[in-house]
Amino acid sequence: MNWTIIVTLATGLAFALPAAAQERAFRLGLITPPVHVWNQEVAALDETLQERSDGRFSITAYPSGQLGNEATMLQQMQTGALDMAWLTTAELTFRVPDMAALHAPFLVDNIEDAARVLRSDEAREILDLLPRATGTVGLCYAMTGMRQLMTRQPIAAATDLNGLRFRITPAPPISRFFEMFGAAPAPMALPAIYDALANAQIDGLDMDFESIINFRYYEHAPHLLETNHHMFGMVALVSARAWAQLSAEDRALIAEAMQLHCDRTIDRFVAEEDDKLDRLREAPGIRITEDVGPEFFGDIVERWDAEWGERTPYVARLRALVAGF
Ligand code: BEZ
Numbered sequence: 001m002n003w004t005i006i007v008t009l010a011t012g013l014a015f016a017l018p019a020a021a022q023e024r025a026f027r028l029g030l031i032t033p034p035v036h037v038w039n040q041e042v043a044a045l046d047e048t049l050q051e052r053s054d055g056r057f058s059i060t061a062y063p064s065g066q067l068g069n070e071a072t073m074l075q076q077m078q079t080g081a082l083d084m085a086w087l088t089t090a091e092l093t094f095r096v097p098d099m100a101a102l103h104a105p106f107l108v109d110n111i112e113d114a115a116r117v118l119r120s121d122e123a124r125e126i127l128d129l130l131p132r133a134t135g136t137v138g139l140c141y142a143m144t145g146m147r148q149l150m151t152r153q154p155i156a157a158a159t160d161l162n163g164l165r166f167r168i169t170p171a172p173p174i175s176r177f178f179e180m181f182g183a184a185p186a187p188m189a190l191p192a193i194y195d196a197l198a199n200a201q202i203d204g205l206d207m208d209f210e211s212i213i214n215f216r217y218y219e220h221a222p223h224l225l226e227t228n229h230h231m232f233g234m235v236a237l238v239s240a241r242a243w244a245q246l247s248a249e250d251r252a253l254i255a256e257a258m259q260l261h262c263d264r265t266i267d268r269f270v271a272e273e274d275d276k277l278d279r280l281r282e283a284p285g286i287r288i289t290e291d292v293g294p295e296f297f298g299d300i301v302e303r304w305d306a307e308w309g310e311r312t313p314y315v316a317r318l319r320a321l322v323a324g325f
Contacts, residue, residue: 022056026242028084029062029073031190035214037268038086038144038234039063045261052253059084069189071170078135080241086142089233090171095133098126100173101314103230105304106294111146111273113325114231115266118143122317127235136237139255140262144208145269145276146228150221151204152197154287158182158297164203167193173308174206174230180300197221208232209276210269218286226277227292236262 026049032038039061046059067073067082070091076082093100101107102123108114117123118141127138155161162182168174170187178185186202190211196202197220204221206229212218236258243251280286294301309315 024056024083025058025060026083027062028059028086029065029067029076029082030086031065031070031073031088032086032144032211033064033191033214036063036144037210037265037272038142041142041261041265041268042086044264045257048257048260049254052257053250057250057254065189065191069170074134074136074237077237077239078241080239083239083242085136085237086234087237088144088169088171089141089235090169090174092130092134092235093171093173096126096129098129098312098314100171100308101312101318102126102233103171103173103177104301104308104315104318105177105229105297106301107318108231108322109228109293111143111228111231111270113322114143114146115270116325117231117318117322118233118266120318120321122314122321126314130235130237131240134237135240137240137243138235138237139258140236142234142236142262142265143269144210144232144234145273147206147208147230147232148212149204149225149227149229150207150212150217151223151225152200152221153203154223155225155289165201167196167202167205169206169232173304176307177230177300177304178206180303181297193217194220209273209280213276213279213283216283218280218283222285222287224280224286224288225292225296226288226290227296229294229297234262234265 028042030038042059042061049057049059067076070087073082073085077085089099089102108117123141130136130138158181163184165184165186166178167188168178168185175185188196193205194215197217205217207217281288305315
């Protein structure tokens, strides 16, 4: 047999292999560092996928925004350069305004209810909008807890927040919340925050307990207002291009594995939130003002809802959902 025939036969055989037999190492990007719960669950997802696919599927994770910020990762998934990402719901609000409802200020006042919102039919409906708006498929939600305010200077009243430059996660609904109480929002990706604080480029930040602990922001912003002012969600995304190349069976396998680790992530945040606050109470130099409610910010909830309720019906729908909890 000559070489041409061998190559032709081998190529034909490769095409004849059923899709289910192909091996894939999925590239998954995320903005958080290896110590974060998301990254731990992505590592566990890799194990689950390898086990359930008999070694055909695995995950190669790119943490800490190695591939760029979340907007860049979303573009990479659209072109197919990146297969998967765990991205904040905040980033997705640029493309899917309905996702802004998940960032409604004081939508929930505790992390258990945040978990119930993320597991609701209403929240799942918002995921259905992703393929058309982003070229990605949203498999499930998880979270990184509730958000708090941290500042360099002590804050006794809402007027003390006036004019302060606050780092926020880039997202229009979050930006408007900060503008509404008179602050100057400074959108910035997670990996850039510590240096910006150390160099006094910002006066404060909007952050969750997990990252406050991981990055020790209290070293430069020791005043923590425990506001729980919005929940901070995550969506496990797959590039629509990568998804289209998979068989129905493999999609189900991946969706179930992803759901398992989204659920574990949510459960871990719910279980660990109080312990994280306890740990922060022991952090050197920190000053915590506990139980700061929506009343601290005056009528901000009404003003925010009036503006964002015009853009998405999910503001009213999620408020109604939570009222029924
Ligand atoms: C942030 O941008 O603040 C953020 C992003 C992902 C996880 C935690 C925080």
